[in-house]
Amino acid sequence: MTRSLVFLTGLPRSGSTLLCNILGMHAQVHATPTSPLSSLVESMRQSWSQDAALLAQLDTGFEQVYRRLGRATRAFMEAWSSDTDQPFTVDKSRYWLFLVETLRELYPDFKMIVCLRDLRDIYKSIEVQHRKTLLLTFPGQLEQNLVEARATQLFAPTGTVGGPLRALANLNDVPDLRANLFFWRFETFIKDPGGYTEELLRWLGVQPATLSLERITQQTHESDSHYHFKFLHQVSPRLSAPGSFTDAHLSARILNDIVSRNAWYYRQFYRADGVVRLERDGAAPAASGTAEKPPERPASS
Template identity: 30%
Template sequence: MTTSRSTAPHRRFHFISGLPRSGSTLLAAILQQNPRFTAGMSGPVAGLVTSLLHEMSGKNEFSVFIDNNQRTRMLRGLIEDFYADVKTPVVFDTNRAWCSKLPLLATLFPDSKVIACVRNLSWIIDSVERVVRQNALEPSIIFNHQSGGTVYSRTNGLAGPDGLVGFAYDALKDAYYGDQAEGRLILVSYENLTAQPERTLSALYGFLGETPYRHDLNHLTFDAQAYDRRANTPGLHNIRPAVRPLERRTILPPELFQRFSRDSFWTDPQRMRAGVIVL
């Protein structure tokens, strides 16, 4: 017999968001080693929530029959039902859009936390450019810009307000400076996650209120080949089996690399937000 949501054990939801190419897949691969946790790459739940939210808004003539209590139950139920077959007591859902929805998440799941993965924007652009060049024969469908053209046009498309990086960056600032950030939002930098994984995970577990777990940081696995093939971007979510910092030279022209050098606001003491943890 199928277990209904009303009789299912209490499950705690957390959300992974932040900037692209900043370690969210790596973090999910680490967290899913814990038998208490379910975590994965960016999925469809945030998009489903957004669509349902819009359908219950004033754009629909029948919205007069829907009150906020019903909206809350249906949106919460959508997320809970999506993970109804999951057995673990803690679920991490990943999507860059969650940073733009902190007030909604605070309403639906008051005890939830949002982990925002961040990284120097110049290295994010560099990482995306590497993906584009590695798949020169199969233009990716995940970018809101033409993969043809030049590195300059690709960068402008990525950094625009509707671009892969630009939207996520604006959403991150929206969350960081918003009223719900204190005690709910934590920023995990890619640089610290790869260079000091044990220390970063220890702080993250403390923030989540979870008992520390001994992760095997030398034997990580994560299989996203089917999605990457569907997106015409083989290797997009590949992770190395061991957590290590990677030293390399940028493939971006110098002026492009310098263009984003001052955008890591989370490292600027004068721009840091009190009450928000930055790892």
């Protein structure tokens, strides 16, 4: 039976766990919790790049040995995902977003789902949960008792949100990727969950099916203790719209700073016409132009 690997990635708190469990209800799809496969593939690449014997073989027979590396990597990935009867495996990892060029080298027609959400709602989700668990430290080395410091660290270039944001921006610099990517916006899903799910299934090439979004069964489980219960992954059986950042007592200054510092993100992924684009699709360059105005939801101080 032909099996297909689908890579699911994107921003934290953007609905990736929910989406995995919805896709996993389809008879043809096996969906994983956060998977180590992406980091294992990168570790292999780093390891053989430092192996003296392998480098010596590349000196004398580059094309043959390089093809062997590709075959071996694909064989490992496919063996890792072969213990299921379903023809589609959705492998979830935020790190896949950093490996798009490697994936295309291995699978020119690879398919990747990229989960997106309004950055202010991502921040709200994290900050509000932290307030419920103040007796547990915030993960990472940061001045966790300062609200602004937490936000700054989250959106820093190597932060929990900022790192994936940089990887998203990098997609603009890799040519001819658009056909490989499905940008799954959390807000679009909430507005039309059935229609949006059908659109995604068609894009994946999965047989059409009506999935019950009134009885979502959680099949994947994450280690919430690893992040000190700041990023919960519990899926509600019944789909409902979460509150927005305007429902929480968040600093308007911090929220406005998130938008202004990431204007390119709103310009590309939250356009007024609802179209999601990469720069190469004709969107304005990330370094210039005016950002699309985010939804009119005044923030509380």
